[in-house]
Every structure is written in structure tokens, then in C-alpha cells.
Amino acid sequence: MRLTYKEIELKPEKSFLVRRDTVPCIEQDWHFHKELELIYFLKSTGTRYVGNSIDRFQPGELYLIGSDLPHLFRNDKEYYEHNIDNQVADVIVVKFVSDFLGSDFISLTESQNLKLLFEKANRGLKFSSYVSRLVHDVMIELVESTGMLSVIGILGILDVLSSDKNCISLCPEINNTFFRKDEKERMAKIISYLTQNFDKKIELEKMASIAHMTPNSFCRYFKKQTQKSFSQYLNEIRIRNACKLLIEGKLQITTICYQSGFNTITNFNRQFRTFMNVTPSEYMKKFQV
Structure with a gap:
């Protein structure tokens, strides 16, 4: 894509x-x-x-x-x-x-x-x-x-x-360079890869190679374009997916953790609470009949 x-x-x-x-x-x-x-x-x-x-x-x-x-x-x-x-x-x-x-x-x-x-x-x-x-x-x-x-x-x-x-x-803070035509193609490759692979292990070196940059340059570039660190942006994608699975209520929280790309349940719980201000179990209970 x-x-x-x-x-x-x-x-x-x-x-x-x-x-x-x-x-x-x-x-x-x-x-x-x-x-x-x-x-x-x-x-x-x-x-x-x-x-x-x-x-x-x-x-x-x-x-x-x-x-x-x-x-x-x-x-x-x-x-x-x-x-x-x-x-x-x-x-x-x-x-x-x-x-x-x-x-x-x-x-x-x-x-x-x-x-x-x-x-x-x-x-x-x-x-x-x-x-x-x-x-x-x-x-x-x-x-x-x-x-x-x-x-x-x-x-x-x-x-x-x-x-x-x-x-x-939807974008309360925008860096105008993100929308320059000469930057859209580069950002498209980055975001497309993330949307298709967020449930897998994603190495910073891989993302840097997609952008044709060194890892340090990529991190600075990504933050400048999105106003978010790379890890923050990736975790946000993963948490949104986890929310969808928690609302459905068909899977155990541990399974949702791994299907959303997190390696440990401890990290998943910590990141979820940071983004959603509740634990995964508390979030799931809100949607149980």
C-alpha cells in the first residue's frame, strides 16, 4: 500500500x-x-x-x-x-x-x-x-x-x-511539513507498514530503512512530522486494536495483549492505562452485558 x-x-x-x-x-x-x-x-x-x-x-x-x-x-x-x-x-x-x-x-x-x-x-x-x-x-x-x-x-x-x-x-496539533507533497510519500510508506504489521515485532532499524534514514534521524523526523514519538504512535495503534477486541469480549486479555503486538502482559497493562486511564479489565467490564 x-x-x-x-x-x-x-x-x-x-x-x-x-x-x-x-x-x-x-x-x-x-x-x-x-x-x-x-x-x-x-x-x-x-x-x-x-x-x-x-x-x-x-x-x-x-x-x-x-x-x-x-x-x-x-x-x-x-x-x-x-x-x-x-x-x-x-x-x-x-x-x-x-x-x-x-x-x-x-x-x-x-x-x-x-x-x-x-x-x-x-x-x-x-x-x-x-x-x-x-x-x-x-x-x-x-x-x-x-x-x-x-x-x-x-x-x-x-x-x-x-x-x-x-x-x-482530529489533528489539534499539526506540523505543516507533514502535509507537504514531497513528504507525503515517505510518511505513507511508514504508516502503511505500521498499519499492516502492528501486531508483529517492529524493529526501529526496519522503520529507519523504510525511510532511508539512520535510526536517530528517523526518530527525530517522525516526532517532527507527527508530534509523537515513534513508540508512542505505534503503541497508540496497538491500544486502539486492543480496545476493539476488549469491546467484543470474545478473547482473554492475555490473548488480546499478544494479538495487539505487545510482548508482555505487564507492558500491555501499563501502556493501556497510560492511553485509556483504566486497566484492560476495567475497560472490558464497561461493555459487558
Whole structure:
């Protein structure tokens, strides 16, 4: 997997793109594109990587990804193995450029909230559950809407999103060099390797070789790009995976520890408590029926 730049998907006769994907799994590379992307998960679970942010995503969550912001939404392993009955990813995707209704429109006084929304999206936005529910029906209707009704629909959605006081920025701290085009390919190779191999032993020397650096140079580079140390970033990926397995409640904590890439249960417990402020057993109990 490598970083890819996706060309604009808009058709000449459309000012924005809307589609609903109902598929066994989300097939994505770490990628970026000129358009802003509104993503609404009706059914799907997995891990999201947006800029330097890592976390889980769940059904009912709504995101707005800014122009040229690298991102990847990766389903959990079982989606790709197709071993769960009726397990599908059901996602609504809306893509548009910031001036999709013309540069004059986005410059209007009445459009300033939208302009601010698009600027905030450069860090990636996750909207509150209340607002996600508020636009749920309109998002579904937008898939089938045509003509002026589709324009009215998307403007209504964006207006509601722009008023969400509880939305969160996914990348509260960004080093702008991370998003320079000449750095994206290098970071893509690093992050792609981590997302595919986090459950195995990962040597610092291996990561440095992928980046064509010495280990010391790699550590400095990684911290500069992500605002996190390499070990912190890797542990965060592993802890997010462990959270998913703990919520499912099908495996023993010791098994989850090793399946998430930790070598000892002591280290796993320590790292889990550092990230989640509770022990793995306490976290699991919160989701037991």
C-alpha cells in the first residue's frame, strides 16, 4: 500500500459527488485529494488514520476531511476475511471543492460559516452524535436527490454542520511539513507498514530503512512530522486494536495483549492505562452485558 493522489471524481454535469457504498469491506489506500470529503458511516467499524491522528470509527459517525489531508479508514480484519454473516460496510460519501457553487458564493457574507467550516476541515472534523443524527435522513435522501433539490440538500447539511459547537478537530496539533507533497510519500510508506504489521515485532532499524534514514534521524523526523514519538504512535495503534477486541469480549486479555503486538502482559497493562486511564479489565467490564 502506498500514498495515492486521487484525481477529482466530479462529473462535468455535477457540482459535487454523492454516492452510497454498500460493500463487504472498504478498499482504501492512504490517500489525499483536492476535494473535501464528507463521510457518514451507516455500518462499518475499524481504525481511522487522519493526518497524525489515530482512533476507532463506528456506525453513526460523521467526518469531514479537508482538501489534501492524508487519510485512511481501514475496516477491522474480519471484514476482509468475509467470515461474518451479513457483515458489510455501508457508507455515504460526499465530495466537493470549497467553491463548488462558485467563488462568488463562498465569498458571500451569508457563507462565512461555511468558509470557516472548510478551513477547520483542514485538520479533519468529527461531528457530535447529536448533529450526526440530525442530518441522518437528509444524508440518505441526498444520495437519490437530483437538480436543485440536491443543492438545497447539501447546503442544508453543511449549514447544520457549521453550527456544531461540539465537533472535534482530529489533528489539534499539526506540523505543516507533514502535509507537504514531497513528504507525503515517505510518511505513507511508514504508516502503511505500521498499519499492516502492528501486531508483529517492529524493529526501529526496519522503520529507519523504510525511510532511508539512520535510526536517530528517523526518530527525530517522525516526532517532527507527527508530534509523537515513534513508540508512542505505534503503541497508540496497538491500544486502539486492543480496545476493539476488549469491546467484543470474545478473547482473554492475555490473548488480546499478544494479538495487539505487545510482548508482555505487564507492558500491555501499563501502556493501556497510560492511553485509556483504566486497566484492560476495567475497560472490558464497561461493555459487558
